Amino acid sequence: MPPRLNLFSACRALTSRAFAQRPPPLGPAVLARGMADLTPPPRPSTGFTSPANEEALGKLRLIEYGLTPADVSTEGHKYGLPDLPLQRDRNAKHRYDDVINQITKLLMRDGKLAKAQRDMALILKYLRTSPPPRLDPARPLLPGAPPAAHLPLDPITYLGLAIDSVAPLVKLRGFHKMAGGGKALEVPIPLRVRQRRRIAFQWILGVVTKKVSKGSGRTMFPHRLAEEIVAVVEGRSAVWDRRTQLHKAGTTNRANLNNMKVRRML
């Protein structure tokens, strides 16, 4: 490892020792025990410790003369120092896109994350190699979505767009026995982004598990899933109806938000 060339390291290297470093004991550890009287007498220091130290000393002398001999940001690093602040995806925990990360965990069965990751990679590969989707104007995607022709080369956006577009905005929460006659009072509750994505993906997974695959082998599940993602973007998927239905129910029940008891509880 190259020495760190700054003032502090040079000072540290200069710290003189009263005694030369004790050499490691020869022979087995048993022999070394209790041999304090056998330590060699202290020798006067010659001042020379290592070539690296000499180099540091030289630099220090240059600093003393008012020169700056080393640029810490370039010297001593093979590829230079990273630009700070670090980008978000340089952190190991945020290595993958947020949607991809969440969905991969939802794909996981029996704790086999590596298998889920391979499946996800295959899904992205499928999206990259399938023809651009033909969008259905009756099923509009999120506003600001890139044109369909751009999607296959950016499969992560493709997948995120599909999931965010069918994600429901609300869920219905049943307040127990509040509707009278022991019935629950359904009240629409807004969802956070992660919750919305989770529900949307669970719907998609539900459709996919019921489908019959065309081929055989371990790549078929990701294939079916990717086909369903394409179907969502093209507006063919049954998941859209599910979302519409839920939104209708939410609209119907939004008057229940005025219920005094509910308002007190929310």
Place this chain on the structure above:
Amino acid sequence: MPAPNCLRCLARPPPGLATPVPRTAAAASPLLNRPAATPIGTRTRAHAAPFSTTPAPAGPPVKPATPVGSGGHNRVGKKLKLGKFKTDRAAERSKVPLPGERKAYRKRITLSNDNALPVPWLADLTPSSLADPANTATVMGLPDSLQDQLRASDAFKPSQSWGMFRKPAVLVRKETVDLVNRMQDAADKKQTLRLVVTGDKVTGKSMLLLQAMAHAYLNNWIVIHLPEGQDLTTACTEYSPLADTDPVQYSQPVYVFKLIQAIKKANENLLSKMYTAVGHPGLPQSITANTSLLTLANVAKEPDAAWPVFRALWHELTHRSVARPPILFTLDGLSHITRVSDYRSPAFELIHSYDLALLRLFTDGLGGSLRLPWGGAVLAATSRSNAPRSPSMELALAQREAEQLQREVPKKDPFFRGYDERAEASLRSVQVLPVGGIDKVEARGLMEYWAASGMLRATVDNKSVSEKWTLAGNGVLGEMERASLLTMRV
């Protein structure tokens, strides 16, 4: 006399029905109990059985057995139905795939991706480009006719990432140039190159074989390719003993039939321009001298005639009296054939792979007992992911490699019985081409091609190349692909 109208819905019965009144309705004769007209499909329990002792709300609502009015009007009585809660899964599935359809879907090969960007600087392979060291570390496209030939001879594998790019292209490596030059030297001197490509998993052994085939096709060689050793030895294709062989050899008619079709399709141009040197009267259709070799290959119209036709074709291709092009004979998955096969003789003894006639031809070529008079190459590639243990092959390859590098040659384990002498004999004098990782210059050329195709969305500089190269175990090609193309970080 039956009533002319249905008593429930007041509809007329269909003319062919003898007893239009339902049994239960007839039993409930007092018409006063029921309303004059009941809405279709609604029926209360009290109307159905007026004498029931069960209080109405306690019983389950009775559903009509058949939709009333749909035809007949005769209600069926209660039927015993076992397992009525089980859904019939076979009926749910709309269309059951035919035998082999699912496997075909799994094994299908896509060679292009219209989404990928066309790479402007991608040059197509020419007859000399694979032998030119100046092309090292560049990616070169396969011309269309070559694609067809390679596809016909099953050179593409479904596990390779052909389907991601606009058109199939290969990276020219140092090993490629080396191998192709050795092949060309041998062909120029009318000698036979006998070589085994070996190396770790996903280092590009099959791809090297494909490049050798590409060179051969472009230079008008005859190419015979056995795409998988295991197809021949795992007892999944038919076999039959050959007459006049001692010890008995076995032909694999169906496999050889398909092989002839493949050879014919891939080498059609060349075969149609070559003519037989001698007559072949023993075939199902007698072939005289000076007939086109394509006609000879066409004689194999069914599997039974396949082996004699293949023998005749081979005899013609290696005939000394007429000038012939060099031959490339290749096989992938060597360890499957350097052992006892799964076939059994009539005495129920296992048959050695070398007693299968087609493999005997190949291993004779590899071992050097069969010469190609017009030059050529016999190449084999090992496989590491799907490979049975073959200690003799491992040892022989290690010994040949050590001999080439003039290192100490590994010795046979004297206490191990699993060696196969016939396999050792066939690998005693082959050359070995070890394939490892690519270097960083090659890695950079490859990654630039990926980035230009739009499949790698990253800047390609020394740092990123070095990163992927290191992640891939010092440039193992398949691992580089996994790290940069088949990943969740696109």
